[in-house]
Amino acid sequence: MGKRITLPLLLAAAVAATTVGNVRAADSSNYQQLQKKYSVLKSQMQAMQQQMAHMQKQMAAQQKQMKAVQQAAPSINERATRRAIKRLSRQVMKLSEKEAALEPGNIQVLIAGDVNVQFQNKSGGNSTFYADSSPMIQVRIDKKIFVNTAFDFYTASGQAGGSAADIGAANINYELGDYMTVGGGLITSPIGGIVGNYNPAPWNRWLVDGSLEDNLLPPNELGIWTRGGIPAPDNLGYLTYFLFVSNGPEFIGTSGVPNQLSYDNFTANQNAKTVGGRISYLPIPNVEIGYSAEWASPTNSGALTKSDSWIQAVDFNSYYFNKKIEGFVKFRGGWTWEQVGQGGILPGNPTSPPAFGNNSNGGQIDVAYQPSMCGIKYLDKMMVAFRYDRTDGPVTGVQTSGAMHEQRYSVGLDYWLHSNAVLKFEYEFDNVPDQHGSDAMFMQFAVGI
């Protein structure tokens, strides 16, 4: 019984063992195949992943390109539009200029100038009334050409019933560009700047009487010039310039003796010419510092050979406007050096006058204050002004007209009826060494047209 049972059991066990072994063998071969498949699939997947990453990169790059193109497209259009607008604007400007030139009345004429009436009383002299009218005719031919003519009609003080007329300007100016104008004719001399020969009109002067420095400076130049303003490098303010060549001055005098240099010379005497100019610097718009100089070789109609005339001047002009001082304060000043060399005697004329020599200088300081923001009726239209000026006459040689040494202190009170109409009162204290100075009192009503 036991044997019968054991055998089948053994057989079953053997079969089972064989089956299990077969199954195990089959499993292992499947596993290997699966592994192979898996590794193939894995490598395929890795390849695909790489491919996909590459494609993603390509897409990103394409998207970037697309964006750049999209961004660039409008700016390209914008630029083209701007260019087109500019072209169109230029065409419109040209056409409107042509149209304006064809319209009647495109030449604009303006009558300007000033008129003043004054009363003066100098110690040692007679008191007198005085009147002066200086009309200007200004013509704007077009935006480049400008013509200016100025006259001066005045009562000749000291001459009974006398009156006089003068021409102050007759010039044509042509604008070469934004920074340069050229011109020719008769013009106020730039020497000395505003304190001297830009020579503010009476309505624009703080004091009635001119300064002693004015006497040293040439009033006009008759010639050609170039002038303009130009920004200083690096935005450091502005520069202005005025360069000219004009008719030279001449010696004049009394009884054949030359004792004065005259700049009222409308003809170039023996080809003598003056060369000069003024440059100024404005670090800020309310401050101007100027330097001017001119050289000439004056002579006279027969007695003297040519000599040297040399003038240099510095000038300063500024204002300060602030609520803290309830208005504005203005400062002006200048100094002029004038030297005239020795004139020789013409050959073959031993009886001619002696050599002429003259060294002069003079200057001034002006201060004015107007409490235009004080808000007090009448007071806000008042201006007080003060000036110190002096001149030192020739040190050697023949003396020019006027005192050798003179200094003055002037105080003034102005009342501005309008920005171009002023009533002025001035008292001038005059000092001349070893002499009684001529103190003077002035009253003036001046209007700018």
Place this chain on the structure above:
Amino acid sequence: MKFKNISTIRTIVLVSLATAGLALMAGCSNNGSGSKPAAKKTAKTAAIWPLAIKDPAKTETGAQIWSENCMRCHQLRSPSQYTPAQWGVIVQYMRLKAGLTGEQARKVLAFLKSASAH
């Protein structure tokens, strides 16, 4: 003040004036017209030319230029004192006297014309 050697001083000043004149003319010829394109041109010339023009007036208003510059020499005239056409003449004259640049003058004129008309 005395000058010992007038011809030396004369020569120095004349040469200085001539140099200044030539420099300014060159500056003008480089940039003479304000309507020229110029930022690029200005930047280029700035490197080689000390007077390369960069006009501050481009950023200033006409009213500002008018008030700051005119008051230096005279009382401010009200824009209503003259017609726009008259201002055209006056500004052309004052540009010469005050040494304004073309840009400054144009801005001042535009301001005065506009203020005068209102």
